Amino acid sequence: MKNQIFDAGRFSAYFKKYIFEKRSTIIICLGVFLLLPLLFCLGLPYMKGLYSPEQAQNFIVRGNVTDPMWHSELTLFGCMWIIACCFCCDFYSELSKKRERISIFTCPASNFEKYATSFIVFVILFPIALFLLFLFADAIRVWVYGASSEGVSCIHYISPRYLLSFGCDMKYFDMDLYAGSVSPTDKAAMLNFYKTAAAVKFSMCLFGGFLLQALFALGSSVWPKKSGLKTACFLMTFGMVTAILFYWGISTFYGHDFHIEPRDFGISNEMTQVIIWDIVTVCIIIFTWAVSYFRFKEWEIIKRW
Template sequence: MIRDTFFSASRFVNLCRKEMVESWKTNLLRFIMMYGIMAIIFVWSGYWKYNHPERLLSKGELADPMWSTELIVFLWAVVIMGMLSASFIMERMKSKTNRIAVLMTPATMFEKYFSRWLVFTFGFLIVFLIAFKMADWTRVAVYLVSYPELKDIISSTPLSHLVGTEQYWAAFRSCDGLLLGISIYFFTHSLFILGSTIWPKNAFVKTFSAIIAVIVIYTLVGSTLAYQLFEGRGTRGVNSSLSDDVLAHWLTVAFFVMALFNWIVAYFRFKESEIINRW
């Protein structure tokens, strides 16, 4: 009998342990897939970057030419794989048998939702970083053996170079830009979590299709408003006095708030789950 009707730390820890034990094979395969995809991309790209080592040495290169490529792959991979990860959060609700097993687990609906939210949100980010660094080190090891004369150039990609003003490969010019990018990532991630609670089957495809449909409708209906708010902001727009930094701060807050809203809505949708899926 559940006495704590919302959250119990000890019960939550046991639930997390149960989730990890039952899904370790699937999670391991997904980790290997992430590592394998990035390792293949890095090694293949490295072949073209290091194919003529004499050119790199003659130019006096100090930075590894693979850094920019790997940072671009990092950004695209974390977004795409993050969306896929979010789509798996309700994968156990696809069939009647699995729904019975989930709903009959002796834990509150909040604990069930929160445990999977942690795994597929922050747990995914930790595993992704490990897979990225392993793929990066694989590339370094392969080409240090292949081109020992480039030992002073070939090195691991520093993720700190995602932010900067001096590096040409920097994706974000300031910490504010990085924070805005993180808020957009979590907002996008929350959309796929919400979609997974609505459509447990084929969650990624259905959510992606719904997002595209909303974007098309919004673009067609709100093009005039978007022009006034952004393109005409410097002359006749309603926000002509709003600086770029202030606008970025407001957008960051807005995306975090919308992400939190989607996570809450997803929880209440999951809370209403039944053995017979009526959606």
């Protein structure tokens, strides 16, 4: 008797069916993941003349960033990461039409297997594909400009660690930024500050992306049609209304000078504050995915709301 929640054979059959039926969407996404960075990596150095002998001579390596394109590529990667996370608005796109709903719900795979398939594709495989295709586009940049810019020594493959850390790895921090201008004590304090700032930036990029995935997937389970637009509008409206109500509430009851900090709760260490925010965000992400799953289980072939 097969397990009714998860069976490896049944799951792999459903995964194969899903990938094949969604192949055109997947190919388009992969195409975007490759073409956009490729155009950027090939176009920007040409437009800005980054690898011309004059500019290349003036390039100074700071914080192990050995290529002038890295910073720009990192910005593009960050933007593409956010966009890829928002692709989760397509998580339940098959639920947008009644005929497709019939097809999905009559397929003898468990709800968990159907959900897990979409999860693996959108939450795991798409970001991995984005990362690998970005590295591939960068490699093409190095091959093209390496071959055409002789004598230029600042053309290097982008470091995967640099990308994955969203530039927040302290290995890429410019340690000589304040060399000679401040005291060792102040330098240590500044280093600590930048470590914390880097941790905050990394958390926001990574967990912010995961949170966006979960929210857009939840939006897709509620509004399968035009899910991205509806979810984005809802999030912006909800955010604005919450901020306005919060500000109005605080200023009404506590006045405009009200100020609250984590220190007020006994949390003085900044890294501890970052870790606590990360844990809270992860809990919200898990909760959102769980709500999305139970919403999917409740779906019928008619749309009640």
